[in-house]
Every structure is written in C-alpha cells, then in structure tokens.
Amino acid sequence: MISGFRSQWPITSDLAAPRGRVRVFGTEAGLSGRFLEDLVIAANEAATNVPQHGGGGGGTLTAWCDGAGVDLEVVDVAGTLTGAHLDTERESPGRVAGLWLIRRPCEEVGLVGVAGHVRLRLRLYRRGGRRSDPTGDHQR
Numbered sequence: 001m002i003s004g005f006r007s008q009w010p011i012t013s014d015l016a017a018p019r020g021r022v023r024v025f026g027t028e029a030g031l032s033g034r035f036l037e038d039l040v041i042a043a044n045e046a047a048t049n050v051p052q053h054g055g056g057g058g059g060t061l062t063a064w065c066d067g068a069g070v071d072l073e074v075v076d077v078a079g080t081l082t083g084a085h086l087d088t089e090r091e092s093p094g095r096v097a098g099l100w101l102i103r104r105p106c107e108e109v110g111l112v113g114v115a116g117h118v119r120l121r122l123r124l125y126r127r128g129g130r131r132s133d134p135t136g137d138h139q140r
Contacts, residue, residue, distance in 0.1 A: 005029045006064035011050045011074070018047040018061050022072075029065045035126065038105035039063075039070055042122050045101045046074040049081060049120075069107075069125035076118040081111060 007025045009018055022043040026036045043061060050059040062073045103109050108123035 006062070008060055008062040011047045011059040011061050013051050015044065015048055015051070019044045022061070022063060025063050026070070029070070031065075031070070035124065039072070039124055042102050042105050042124065043072050043074075046072060046120055046122060050074060050076050069123060072122040072124075074120040074122075076120070077116075079113060079116050079118045081118045081120060 005025070005028065007021065009021050011018060019040055023036070023040050026039045031039060043063065047059075047061050059077050060073075060075045062075075064071050102120075102122060105124060106122045107125050108121070110121045112119045112121070
C-alpha cells in the first residue's frame, strides 16, 4: 500500500463517478480483493447519503491511505446527518440504511458537525491492522 496517497472529488447526483474514482484510487494505492471492494462499498454508501439526505447541498469525498489502512471522509455541506443515523443497528423503514451498511466493513466510523457541515469519517484497516479477518478474505 502506498502511504500518503490522497485524492478528493466532488459529490453530485452522478454517484457512479465517485465509485469509479475510489476504485481507481484503491488500485493505485495497491489495494486488491475484498479490501478494495469494501472500500468501494463504504465510499459509495457514504457518498450516496449526500444527494439523498443532504438537502441537495453537495459535498466532497476524500480518500487517503497510510501504512495501516485507508481513510474516507465525506463532507455533507447541508449538515443533515446525525449521530442517530450511525446508531442504526439494521435497515428499517425511515432509517438511513446506508450508514448501517457503512459500519460493516469499517473499523472506525465517526460523524462530526463543523460550521454547519457534517464530516463522516471512515477507517478501514489493512490485514494485520486493528481488525483481523479469520477467513483470510481481506487482502489488507
């Protein structure tokens, strides 16, 4: 994995663009297999919440990596996501199921409100990082 590799993209209603860009980012950073797929899924679910629940205000998706793993940050400029969304244990009517899906591959998930914006931070550790994968499926 290339340490210090970083990219940032705008989030618009074209959600295929961030998925493709994160996949390229991950590949260029040296990721593969299940870890790359988990990264793309987490980024997609996080980015989807901006146009869907963010009031149309737009946002940004930033990805960077270090020797231990990958971080994603999604900024919702409308500031509508809350900590209650992160506490959703499973998909249910009226809840933001995407945030529940994000928690599955990510070891760390945090939501912070800053100056009217909301920053959703995600952390995925590579193999040998904080979370171990007993199946050996993750190529971290």
